[in-house]
Amino acid sequence: MINSSLTNCYALPAISRRFVPVWRRNFLVWRKLAVASVLGNLVDPMIMLFGLGYGLGGVMSGGGTSYFSFLAAGFVASATMYAASFEAMFSAFSRMHGQKTWDAILNAPMDLDDVVTGELVWAASKGLLSGVAILMVAVVFGYAPLSGAIAAVPAAMLIGLTFAALALTMNALAQGYDFFSYYMTLVLTPMMMLSGVFFPVGQLPAAVQTAAAVFPLYHGVALVRPIVGGTLPPEWLVHAGVLIAYAAAGFYVALVLTRRRLLS
Amino acid sequence: MSAALEVRELAKSYGGEPVVRGVGFTVEAGECFGLLGPNGAGKTTTLRLCLGLTAPDAGGIRLLGHDVPTQARDARRRVGVVPQLDSLDPDFTVAENLLVYGRYFGLGDAAIAARIPALLGFAGLSGRSDARIHTLSGGMKRRLTLARALINDPDLLVLDEPTTGLDPQARHLIWERLRQLMQEGKTLLLTTHFMEEAERLCTRLLIMDAGRVITLGSPRELIAAHIEPEVVEVHGPRCDAWAGQRAQGLASRVESVGETVFCYTQRADPLLESIAAHPRLTYLHRRANLEDVFLKLTGRDLRD
Structure with missing residues (x-):
């Protein structure tokens, strides 16, 4: 096999099943801390959901129940986004930079593409886990049908892949952990506010609505919310297409930047 | 093979x-x-x-x-x-x-x-x-x-x-x-x-x-090819002066580094006799090793 990523950092991603042991390595670490981690995945969004759902929902016309459902579906998208981003930045960076885990892997018959692919799928899995935790809460409390929650799983995985890929580009550029705070504060937080997580995007001024349609999270929310409710949105192909495009472009850019960083 | x-x-x-x-x-x-x-x-x-x-x-x-x-x-x-x-x-x-x-x-x-x-x-x-x-x-x-x-x-x-x-x-x-x-x-x-x-x-x-x-x-070839077989390291007051006046003639190569004089030689006896005449000098007589070769070839300057 010719290893072209070494001589040409713009080579297309070489995806192989070799990413699996990288994923399994991260999974094993997670499993050791699973109880605390799952508890956090469940309790965190529940506090947000119940606080905002009942409090804010109560003062809104239409009552708490429907707003709770609305918010829960939005949180599936935003929690997936945050968990995947966090894993692909802070955690991946410590494996790449601090612990030298990536260096050790690269001494084995593994390519950098395998490592980055493994991190991508792993971070997406972590995101999915957060999304599924919220879906479970919504189902248990009767704010989403089980069938809708199950149908939303592939969409949540796609959101996870998208934000994992984007965060891996940040990882490739970072000189330290501080760098990620800028991305969280300047990119992710505004995106969450404008993508229809807390209120329908239709409430925003027309110009802002147009701008919001650029955000991947907007498409994530627009895809997930109807599916959780039990209907496939008519424009689902557009929303999924935009997410796939962000994921593919993000992954490619992340790979190019990471190759330049580590293989030069 | x-x-x-x-x-x-x-x-x-x-x-x-x-x-x-x-x-x-x-x-x-x-x-x-x-x-x-x-x-x-x-x-x-x-x-x-x-x-x-x-x-x-x-x-x-x-x-x-x-x-x-x-x-x-x-x-x-x-x-x-x-x-x-x-x-x-x-x-x-x-x-x-x-x-x-x-x-x-x-x-x-x-x-x-x-x-x-x-x-x-x-x-x-x-x-x-x-x-x-x-x-x-x-x-x-x-x-x-x-x-x-x-x-x-x-x-x-x-x-x-x-x-x-x-x-x-x-x-x-x-x-x-x-x-x-x-x-x-x-x-x-x-x-x-x-x-x-x-x-x-x-x-x-x-x-x-x-x-x-x-x-x-x-290692043996390199020592044989690049360095004299015996080394005498001399320390003490005015060892520089001793090196300048006496050691130059008795060793094939003399190197002064800070407070130490390194004498590289085929035969150490004449050097040791000369040192014995200067009771305030102390010395270490040893066989040449790879470190001597290394320092000769790459110099004694600090690298960072």
């Missing part, structure tokens, strides 16, 4: 700054080959190039019959690496570190589990398989890293400064294990700062500086 590693006219620059400049050498199967040089000489970059972790600007590498970097991954199936910096997984136990690492070689969990007891025995870590990494001493961690590098039963072991930072006991144990591996027929390629280590372990070695090969040979 065929060559385990062939390197031809290797060149690599970083940001226009040449780091490796026309390095060439061959490591025969079954030998322990040392790469020596001061900090910044290009040793680690040369290793990275040989492993196919970065592409050379020019030159050719053949590692265990595979072209590098094009077939580097295939070559690395038969290679074990002990990196300079600790890269053990702090979240895992000793045994989990080996299990997870073996998977990167495509080994099945059962095959890895079957190898772990012997590897832990070799590393002197039997009974420690469930220990957390942070409970291990520096020497234990290095031995575990060595065991990890052997998970795929490699033909060639690459070690980047394997004993840096270890105390003498831990260092001797690593040396012992490396000799054992040579007995088993494995090929070793190592970098080191310790001349004693190179002299004890290496069948042949290469001294490099500023990205170039300065000399290559067995």
Whole structure:
């Protein structure tokens, strides 16, 4: 096999099943801390959901129940986004930079593409886990049908892949952990506010609505919310297409930047 | 015996700054080959190039019959690496570190589990398989890293400064294990700062500086070729004056470094007699070693 990523950092991603042991390595670490981690995945969004759902929902016309459902579906998208981003930045960076885990892997018959692919799928899995935790809460409390929650799983995985890929580009550029705070504060937080997580995007001024349609999270929310409710949105192909495009472009850019960083 | 590693006219620059400049050498199967040089000489970059972790600007590498970097991954199936910096997984136990690492070689969990007891025995870590990494001493961690590098039963072991930072006991144990591996027929390629280590372990070695090969040979050949057999190190008040007046005629080479005068000679007796006439001078008379060769060829200037 010719290893072209070494001589040409713009080579297309070489995806192989070799990413699996990288994923399994991260999974094993997670499993050791699973109880605390799952508890956090469940309790965190529940506090947000119940606080905002009942409090804010109560003062809104239409009552708490429907707003709770609305918010829960939005949180599936935003929690997936945050968990995947966090894993692909802070955690991946410590494996790449601090612990030298990536260096050790690269001494084995593994390519950098395998490592980055493994991190991508792993971070997406972590995101999915957060999304599924919220879906479970919504189902248990009767704010989403089980069938809708199950149908939303592939969409949540796609959101996870998208934000994992984007965060891996940040990882490739970072000189330290501080760098990620800028991305969280300047990119992710505004995106969450404008993508229809807390209120329908239709409430925003027309110009802002147009701008919001650029955000991947907007498409994530627009895809997930109807599916959780039990209907496939008519424009689902557009929303999924935009997410796939962000994921593919993000992954490619992340790979190019990471190759330049580590293989030069 | 065929060559385990062939390197031809290797060149690599970083940001226009040449780091490796026309390095060439061959490591025969079954030998322990040392790469020596001061900090910044290009040793680690040369290793990275040989492993196919970065592409050379020019030159050719053949590692265990595979072209590098094009077939580097295939070559690395038969290679074990002990990196300079600790890269053990702090979240895992000793045994989990080996299990997870073996998977990167495509080994099945059962095959890895079957190898772990012997590897832990070799590393002197039997009974420690469930220990957390942070409970291990520096020497234990290095031995575990060595065991990890052997998970795929490699033909060639690459070690980047394997004993840096270890105390003498831990260092001797690593040396012992490396000799054992040579007995088993494995090929070793190592970098080191310790001349004693190179002299004890290496069948042949290469001294490099500023990205170039300065000399290559067995430790004994290099000492014979580059340096007088005996050394007298002299300290004491006005040893400089003694060196200027007396030592110059009695030694083939005299080097004054700070408070010490190094006299290199074929025969030390006349020097020792002269020192005896200056009771305030103290001295150390010893055989020339690889460190003398190293310092002669690369200079005594500090490298950072």
